[in-house]
Amino acid sequence: MFTGRFSIAFSLVAVPCFIAIANDDSPFQIGVARTDITPDYPIRLTGYAVRKTESEGVEQRLWAKGLAIGRAGESPAILVTVDNCGVSALIIDEVAARLRKKTGLPRERFAVCSSHTHSGPCVTGFAPNIFAMPVPADQQSRIERYSNELVDKLEQVALAAIADRKPARLSWNEGRISFARNRRTAGGPTDPALPVLCASGLDGRVRAVVANYACHCTTLGGEFNKLCGDWAGYAQEAIEHDFPGAHGLITIGCGADANPYPRGSLELAEQHGQELAAEVKRMLDGHLSPILKNLTCGMKRFELPFDKLPTREQWAERARQDGIVGYHAKRNLERLDRGETLPATLPYFVQTWNFGDQLAMTFLAGEVVVDYALRLKKEFDADRLWITAYANDVPCYIPSRRILQEGGYEAETSLWYYDRPARLAPAAEDLITGAVHELMPKEFVADPKKAEFPPPKSPDEALAAFQAKEGFTVELAAAGPLVVDPVAVDWGADGRLWVVEMRDYPTGLPDSAVAPDARNQTPPPPHAGGYRPGGRVKLLEDVDGDGKYDRATVFLDGLPFPTGIMAWGKGALVCAAPDILYAEDTDGDG
Numbered sequence: 001m002f003t004g005r006f007s008i009a010f011s012l013v014a015v016p017c018f019i020a021i022a023n024d025d026s027p028f029q030i031g032v033a034r035t036d037i038t039p040d041y042p043i044r045l046t047g048y049a050v051r052k053t054e055s056e057g058v059e060q061r062l063w064a065k066g067l068a069i070g071r072a073g074e075s076p077a078i079l080v081t082v083d084n085c086g087v088s089a090l091i092i093d094e095v096a097a098r099l100r101k102k103t104g105l106p107r108e109r110f111a112v113c114s115s116h117t118h119s120g121p122c123v124t125g126f127a128p129n130i131f132a133m134p135v136p137a138d139q140q141s142r143i144e145r146y147s148n149e150l151v152d153k154l155e156q157v158a159l160a161a162i163a164d165r166k167p168a169r170l171s172w173n174e175g176r177i178s179f180a181r182n183r184r185t186a187g188g189p190t191d192p193a194l195p196v197l198c199a200s201g202l203d204g205r206v207r208a209v210v211a212n213y214a215c216h217c218t219t220l221g222g223e224f225n226k227l228c229g230d231w232a233g234y235a236q237e238a239i240e241h242d243f244p245g246a247h248g249l250i251t252i253g254c255g256a257d258a259n260p261y262p263r264g265s266l267e268l269a270e271q272h273g274q275e276l277a278a279e280v281k282r283m284l285d286g287h288l289s290p291i292l293k294n295l296t297c298g299m300k301r302f303e304l305p306f307d308k309l310p311t312r313e314q315w316a317e318r319a320r321q322d323g324i325v326g327y328h329a330k331r332n333l334e335r336l337d338r339g340e341t342l343p344a345t346l347p348y349f350v351q352t353w354n355f356g357d358q359l360a361m362t363f364l365a366g367e368v369v370v371d372y373a374l375r376l377k378k379e380f381d382a383d384r385l386w387i388t389a390y391a392n393d394v395p396c397y398i399p400s401r402r403i404l405q406e407g408g409y410e411a412e413t414s415l416w417y418y419d420r421p422a423r424l425a426p427a428a429e430d431l432i433t434g435a436v437h438e439l440m441p442k443e444f445v446a447d448p449k450k451a452e453f454p455p456p457k458s459p460d461e462a463l464a465a466f467q468a469k470e471g472f473t474v475e476l477a478a479a480g481p482l483v484v485d486p487v488a489v490d491w492g493a494d495g496r497l498w499v500v501e502m503r504d505y506p507t508g509l510p511d512s513a514v515a516p517d518a519r520n521q522t523p524p525p526p527h528a529g530g531y532r533p534g535g536r537v538k539l540l541e542d543v544d545g546d547g548k549y550d551r552a553t554v555f556l557d558g559l560p561f562p563t564g565i566m567a568w569g570k571g572a573l574v575c576a577a578p579d580i581l582y583a584e585d586t587d588g589d590g
Contacts (some may be wrong), residue, residue, distance in 0.1 A: 003465045008566075009219045011310060011554070012051075014269060017426060017561060023505060024383070026071050026072060027071070027167040027168065027202065027266060028069060028070065028071055028166070028167070028168050028169065028170050028199075029068075029069075029070050029071055029072055029076070029166065029211075029345075030067070030068065030069060030163035030164055030165060030166065030168035030170070030199045030207060030208070030273045031066070031067070031068035031076070031160075031163065031165035031166070032065070032066065032067055032068075032164055032199070032207055032208045032247045033065070033066045033157050033158075033161040033163075033164055033247075034063055034064070034065040034066070034247055034436060035063070035064050035065075035153050035156060035157045035160075036061055036062070036063060037062050037063060037064045037082070037083065037084075037149075037150060037153050037413070038058055038061045038227055038243065038480075039055075039121055039142075039146050039227070041142060042054035042055050042056075042142070042350070043055055043122065043139075043142050043146055044121070044122045044131075044135065044139055044142075044143060044144065044226060045118075045119055045120060045121060045122065045132070045227070046085045046086075046118070046120065046122040046126060046127060046213025046220070047085040047116075047118025047120070047127075047218070047222075048118055048130075048222030049115070049130055049131060049132055049222070049298065049324065049417065050222035051131075051222055051225055052131075053225065054139060054142075054222070054507070055121070055225055055226060055227055055228070056225045056226055056272075057210075057226045058117070058226060058228075059226040059227060059228040059236075059266065060226075060227065060228040060229050060233050060234075061227075061229075061498060062083035062084070062117075062174055062227060062233070062347055063081075063083050063229075063233075063236070064080060064081070064082045064083070064121060064150075064153055064154055065080065065081050065082050065157065065247050065248075065249050066078060066157040066158050066160060067079045067080075067208050067210065067247070068158075068162045068163060068164070068165050068200065069199075070165070070295065070529070071172070071294065072117070074294075075103075075104065075105060075106060075109055075299055076105075076109065076161075076162055076241045077109040077110070077111075077295055077353060078099070078105065078109065078110050078111070078158045078162070078164065078287050079113070079115050079210065079305075080110075080111070080112045080114060080154055080157060080158055080161075081112075081114075081115065081229060081230045081249040081251055081342060082113070082114050082115065082150075082154070083115050083117055083120055083232070083233055084114050084115065084116075084117065084123060084150075085114065085116055085117060085118055085120050085126065085127070085217075085394075086114050086116065086121040086123075086126040086390065086394030086446065087112055087114050087126065087154075087347075087368075087393075087394065088123065088124065088125025088126045088128065088393060088394065088395075088396070089125070089347070089365075089393035090124060090125035091123060091125060091147060091150060091151055091154070092112045092154075092392055092393065094151050095112070095151055095154045095155050095462060096110050097294070098155045099155065099158055100415045101496060101518060102159070103162065103223040103251060103341065106297070108184040108297040108298055108299035108435075108489055109297045109391060109419070110252070111353070111363050111388075111391055112154065112160070112391070112392055113251040113252070113390055113392075114252070114386055114390040114391075114394055115191045115229060115230075115232040115233070115250055115251075115252060115390075116216060116232075116252050116367075116390050116544075117215040117216060117217040117218055117228065117229050117232060118216075118218050118220065118222075118224065118230065118269075118393075119220050119224060119227060119228040119229070119230055120227065120229075121143070121146050121227070122135075122143045122146075123143065123146065123150060124143065124144060124147040124291060125147075126394060127417050127418050127419075128418075128419045129331070129392075129416060129418065129419045130326065130417050132324040132328075132417075133327060134322050134448070135336075135358055135403040137559070141216070143541070144282075145245075146506045158351035159405055161409075162336055162377075165580040166199075166201070167202050168199050168200060168207060169199070169200050169201075169202070169286035170197065170199055170290070170291040170355075171197075171198050171200070171289060171291060171360055172195065172196060172197045172198065172288060172289055172291060172386075173195075173196055173283045173286075173287065173288045173289055174193055174194060174195045174196070174461075175193075175196065175279040175280070175282065175283050176192045176193065176194060176279070176381075176465055176467055177192060177194050177261050177275055177276055177279050177467075178192055178467055179194070179215065179231075179261060179272045179275055179346050180213070180214060180215035180216075180255060180258040180260060180261070181242065181259055182256050182257060182258055182370070183216075183257055183258060183259040184403075184406075184408065184410070185224055185520045188257075188368050189371070189374060190214065190215075190255070190258045190370055191214040191253055191254060191255070191258075191370050191373045191374070191387075192363075192467075193211050193212075193213075193214070193373075194211060194212070194221060194276065194279055194280070195211070195212050195386045196210070196211045196212075196280050196283050196284070196288075197209070197210040197386075198284055198288055200459070200575065205246075205523055206243040206245075206284065207245070207246055207247070208246060208247045208248075208249065209239050209243065209246055209247070209248050209249065209280060209284070210249045210250075210417070210559045211235065211248070211250055211251075211276060211280050212238070212246075212250075212251045212253050212385075212386060212387075212388055213250075213252065213253060213255070213276060214250070214252065214253030214254050214255035214258060214260045214370060214373060214484035215231075215253075215255040215258045215259070215260055215436065216231040216255055216256070217229075217252065217409065218259055218260065218263065219231050219260045219263045219264070219265070219269035219272060220263075220264075220265075220269055221263070221264060221500050228266075228269070229270035230269050231260055231269045231273045231276070232250040232252070232273070233250075233273065234269055234270045234272070235248065235250050235272075235273035235274075235276040235277050235280075236249070236250055236273075237273070238273055238276075238277030238278075239280055239281075241277075242277060242280075243281075243284070248277075249392070250276075250373055251391070251516060252388065252389055252390045253373060253387055253388060253389055254368040254369060254370050254371075254372050254387060254389050255372035255389070256366075256367035256370075256389065256397055256398070256402020256410060257369045257370055257410055257485040258370060260272050261553045278380040279306060284424070286463070289358070291355045291356050291358055291359060292356075292358070293355045293357065294355070294356060295354070295355050295400070296353075296354050296355050296441075297351070297352065297354075298351065298352045298439040299349065299351040299352075300349070300350050300351075300435045300438060301347065301349055301440055302348055302350075302431065302435060303345035303346065303347060303348065304307055304344050304346045304348045304424055304427075304428045304432070305344065305346075305424070305425040305426060305427055305428070306343070306345060306346065306420070306421060306422040306423065306425060307384050307422045307423045307424065307425045308422065308424075309342055309344070309421050309422045310332075310421070311330075312333070312336060313359065315329045315333050315336070316329075316333065317329075317333050319333055321491060322338065322414045324417060325416065328416040328419065329454045330515070331419065332421060335585070338460070340423045341575065343421060346395055346396065346424065346434070347393075347395070348393075348395070348431075349363075349364075349365040349392045349393055350362070350364060350365075350432060350435040350439060350573040351363040351364070351391065351392060351439075352436070352437055352439040352514075354441055354444070355441070355492070356386065357384075357443040357444070359384055359386060359443065360381075360384055360385050360440055360441070360444045361386040361388065362376065362381065362384065362385070362386065362387050362388065362436055362440070363388050363391035364387065364388065364389045364391060364398070364432065365389075365390075365391055365392050365393040365394065365398075366390070366393065366394055366395050366396055366397065366398040367389065367390065367394060367396065367397040367398060367400045367404055367410075367414075368389035368390075368491065369398065369399055369400050370395070371400035371401075371402055371403065371406070371429075372387070372389075372398070372400060372429070372432065372433070372457045373387050375400075375429075375433060376436060377435065377534065378446060379433065379445070380436075380440060380444045380445060380446050381444050381445075381446050382446075383461070384444060385444065394437075395418065396414065396415050396418035396420050396424075397409075397410045397411075397414045397415065397418075398428065398432070398490050399411045399423075399424065399428075400424060400428045400429050401426045403425050404423065404424070405426075407590055411423055423533050426436065437518065442531060447534035448553075450467075450588050458480040459476055459480075463476050463524030471484065475547065476498070476523065476548065476549070476579045477498065477538055477549055478499075478549040479499065479545070481554045482540065482550070483499050483501060483538060483540070483552065484501055484503055484505065485501050485502050485503050485505070486499050486500065486501055486562060487500050487501070487502045487562070488562075488564045488565050488575075489562060489565070490501040490566050490567050490572070491567065492563050492572075493567070494540050495542065496535060496540060496541050497539070497540040497541075497549055498538075498539060498555075498567055498572050499538045499539075499540060499552075500535065500536075500537055500562045500563070500564065500565045500566075500574065501535060501536050501537075501538060501562075502535050502561055502562060502563070503532030503534040503535060503536065504532070504533050504535050504560070504561060505561060508533060508534065510533045533558050533559055533560035533561070534554070534589070535555060535559035535560060535561055535562035535576065536553055536554055536555075536557040536558070536559060536562075537554075537555045537556040537557075537559075537562070537565060537574060537583070538552045538553065538555060539553045539555045540552050541553075555572075555585070556574065556581070556583050559574065559576045559581075560576055561562070561567065561576060561577070562574055562575065562576040563577065565575070568582065569582075569586040569587070570586065571583050571584025571585065572584075
């Protein structure tokens with residue numbers, strides 16, 4: 001099918017076949033590579049039906065980037081990201097077959113993720129009805145030429161990443177950004193998570209950063225007719241600016257029903273990309289969790305059923321309409337006239353990469369709506385789950401049961417551009433999530449009690465959950481065990497921090513939890529209400545001047561359910577209903 005050949009500037013060494021032998025104590029072997037996939041000729045851009053001509057130049061170069069992950073002696077796993085609206089299984093399976101022939105790479109250890117930029121070239125197998133009319137022969141020849149070149153380049157960038165492997169460390173964390181907006185319903189659900197994977201050399205230098213965000217790559221509209229990576233492209237550039245020599249890779253989460261906001265200009269696309277990169281930098285400058293466990297990979301191919309297909313009479317009725325409805329119907333009538341049977345199912349992929357019990361990465365094919373992320377993050381441990389869509393194929397939108405019930409673009413009309421005969425059946429959601437459960441280790445399944453009563457966040461997780469307006473930052477000043485159950489704080493003029501701890505909520509302290517008072521050597525007596533009060537006031541000090549409090553002194557103890565504090569005079573006012581107390585240190589012992 002793909003016969004073209006294209007050279008890229010990588011010196012490749014012979015790549016042996018691999019066996020799956022690994023040791024948690026050995027360092028990872030990480031390889032990175034990149035190649036320019038920008039066509040040097042005009043080509044139809046995909047993503048918007050309104051474009052009627054070939055591209056009018058290059059606003060931003062497009063890239064395919066490869067990341068090889070493994071340990072010495074084992075078959076690596078290869079992640080390839082592509083600046084394109086959607087790379088089809090037709091192309092990806094050809095690349096996978098070549099890699100298997102040359103290196104023995106198992107299919108489940110190869111993932112290709114599209115950025116979903118709507119300013120990238122048309123490729124074979126993706127949204128064939130996007131223009132609602134046949135593509136002129138000369139334009140189609142350039143689409144086929146580019147598709148052949150893309151196959152060669154994806155193969156070469158994967159091989160180059162394998163050849164580049166050297167000892168490295170992996171780490172990750174999850175941040176939050178917020179420029180995605182639900183495009184179906186104002187204020188509707190989105191997934192703000194920004195999981196970030198960092199590969200660093202043993203010298204500490206960042207070699208690669210993978211970041212994943214659930215949002216359409218549609219800051220630029222259909223009137224824009226130049227090649228560009230949109231916000232994902234600008235995010236890559238900004239990450240690589242912040243970490244010289246590193247490769248920035250962007251994948252997309254379950255953002256099929258989310259658009260960037262605001263949108264409509266190159267400046268806004270760059271703004272969104274910089275917002276993502278700034279959050280990446282904040283996390284890499286802070287704390288990342290090291291990944292030490294071996295990587296295991298799995299994949300399942302199965303069929304998703306379509307809903308009831310139209311009858312021939314219904315196709316004929318639709319064929320009388322203009323635009324995409326009529327064009328889609330005519331194509332299916334032509335198939336029926338040739339004696340073909342319209343497909344009743346859609347081929348589908350689910351893939352998982354799991355680093356022991358530390359991190360579970362799930363790759364879902366297609367334009368997956370946010371409901372899948374929300375569901376999977378309830379059924380699995382959300383703190384260790386990374387969900388990527390637009391992976392290994394983009395056959396159509398993948399709506400949830402809820403969206404199928406509501407109807408609309410993601411549920412049905414989008415399927416016409418993908419040349420699918422009908423909407424997906426409601427069973428699709430359970431089939432997809434069921435496949436994830438089948439592939440995912442049981443260690444990642446959520447504890448139902450945690451889903452109902454989630455555990456507290458770690459200091460780093462809590463810090464990552466804050467969203468600050470431009471120009472503001474949030475820094476960690478104090479955390480447990482320095483303070484326990486804080487409910488109110490106030491700063492004194494001397495910079496010390498007054499903290500109220502309500503350790504006795506809701507029924508008082510048990511006797512076993514009551515320590516003798518540091519001065520009186522006797523625990524606080526039981527309250528008249530029958531419970532033993534355990535609230536207290538602490539004074540926190542920054543001893544070493546690094547901006548974080550590192551010493552705590554118990555100033556007042558034995559308070560019944562204290563709720564407020566204000567530094568005042570030489571001491572503090574403390575609210576412990578029904579009383580407001582004034583306390584000060586009269587002997588200077590703290």
